[in-house]
Amino acid sequence: MLTIDGSFGEGGGQILRSSLSLAMITQTPFRIENIRARRRKPGLMRQHLTAVKAAARVSNAHVEGAELGSTELVFEPGPICPGHYEFAVGTAGSTMLVLQTVLPALLLLTESGGESGGESGGEPSEVSVEGGTHNMNAPVFEFLDRAFRPQMQALGAEVSFGLEQHGFYPAGGGRVRATINRGFDPSASLELVERGRLESVEATALLAHLPAHIAEREFAALAEALDVPVDETRTVTLEESRSPGNTLIVDVASENVTEVFTGIGRKGVRAEEVGEETARAVNAYLAGGAPVGPYLADQLLLPMTITSGGVFRTSECTPHTATQLALIPRFVDVGFERIDDEHGTLIRVEK
Known part of the structure; x- marks a missing residue:
């Protein structure tokens, strides 16, 4: 059985989630040790446990160690089954990260059937997850819908995301839904090395039970700090x-890509700081010239691995991206070429 050290690379929940996705796709059982060893509270938290249980349901897996606080887990996947699934984190933990754990496996099931051994390839799937929708250190719904989804469409998938209710820390209660009508085209590849001309910069402030002046102050700070007009x-x-x-x-x-950047308002942080920190992230992206931002990069690698590869340029090879580059070949026979230069990092996925 394949053994994964959860403390390597970024040392957090990403290693677990990606291992679950890859195990379902390749039908490879694995054991993971030292889960989230580099985090302040190691082991499975409720969000990660929900991802494990979701993956187990979608793939009829045998699982050992699926309990809160566990630092070791055994996951033995069975056939992936399309269908209608509902999962609840139970806290304000990220719904997006749970969704992204099971999404690649369900997208593998094309109209002509998948490689997973499922009996009903081509049947539409729907996944609903309750919990947090706009979290620190996790993609928000708008990123998933407006930055990630178009790239999945470029790889042949027909998937839609719906935000049925917003969920913020600490109460959660948000709900997101993904509907998959068509899976990946195995022959599709992704080429995203040029950003093209800048077409627009638009800002949206979400406010729940907070005064309107917070949005006004965020917009003012953003406009003042940005290198381009809003x-x-x-x-x-x-x-x-x-x-x-x-x-x-x-x-x-x-022209060729939409990127989404977010600032999360939180207790003790002034609205001006939220606007300024978001502006810094946008400015860094625009200054570099690469089309793929630092957070989209690591999320493109797995879909490209299970289609026909391709090439993209990213503004920064983050620890999450570097971890993916090291983890994926443990499950899949794939080659990565990484070239770092003054324009960012070029990553080529070769099948």
């Missing part, structure tokens, strides 16, 4: 949220 601002007031919350979202649309 074309449009929009404030969305959320009455249905279970707890107060605030997220600043900046969409940077270019």
